[in-house]
Amino acid sequence: MEIEVLEHVDAPTRQRVARAILEHGPSTAATLAELLDLTPAAIRRHLDHLLATGAVVAQDARTKERRRGRPAKEFALTAAGRDQFEQQYDDLAAQALRFLSQTAGDDAVLAFARQRLSWVEEAVADVRAADPSLSAPQALAQVLRTHGFAAGVLQGPMGEQLCQQHCPVAHVAHEFPQLCEAETEVFSRVLGSHVQRLATIAHGDGVCTTSIPARTTPHPTPSERRSS
Incomplete structure (x- = not known):
């Protein structure tokens, strides 16, 4: 006892x-x-x-x-x-996406994945408007942290790296890589440059790592253009 x-x-x-x-x-x-x-x-x-x-x-x-x-x-x-963190709805989400894939095809799953992240660009713009000292990667990491991704920015050998220590949808993304694909697309739009996924929790890595190449010539991100 x-x-x-x-x-x-x-x-x-x-x-x-x-x-x-x-x-x-x-x-x-x-x-x-x-x-x-x-x-x-x-x-x-x-x-x-x-x-x-x-x-x-x-x-x-x-x-x-x-x-x-x-x-x-x-x-x-x-x-x-x-599994102890924010993944209790994995089974339900996976079942819903399987049904969507079977009835409407993989393109519909990708469209859903893109739609569920449609808020990210505006959220990053709002964070940078509130704190102009933040870079686009820093603002993106802050937005992701508020949604359970435990994200941070590290300096890498060829630029910066966005590291997500946690992914609330990792188990579902293992079966449906469209979730990771859509996430990479929105990162690229927010940061105004091509980014590359180096590792993902969904594929068994310990952390989701996205490479953000150093800019050779400054150019505004979509968020920066809207605020100018």
Whole structure:
């Protein structure tokens, strides 16, 4: 009985640990302790439980720093761990899209995928109007974060990379790649340049990564043109 009570008390904190990994990507215990203002011992206890239940896996840290002792481990969410977040309607959505595909064809699925993202351009324009200091990729990441995609922008070797640590429709997109295709199209329109998908959670990668090439000559995005 005492163990059951402890499990119930620990559950919200354990959820915070899993959420931190979801939003920040694979993380060490030390990083999680700092993010959540918990002791390393407490973090490791929760990580042990998440490992035992299959919600996370341990992997070698990607740091290039040489340190004494055993290499640090990073903890990443598994597919089962991701299932805890905003995916309870996957089965219903997949059934609806299968019906649409069977009755109206794959083009209808793509049309639906495009329509469900039709709000993105206006939302990004509104964010940039409220904060002109934001670049188009930064504004797009902010919009995506408000809709559960845990997105951020990193500097890559040939430009920037839009990284989405979470995709609420990943399981459905695995069966219907039109969802990813439409998303890439709207990213390209919002950013005013060709973008390339390097990885997607829907295809088994740990993060959705979109390459945004560096501009050789400045030119306005559709959002910038509307605000000028």
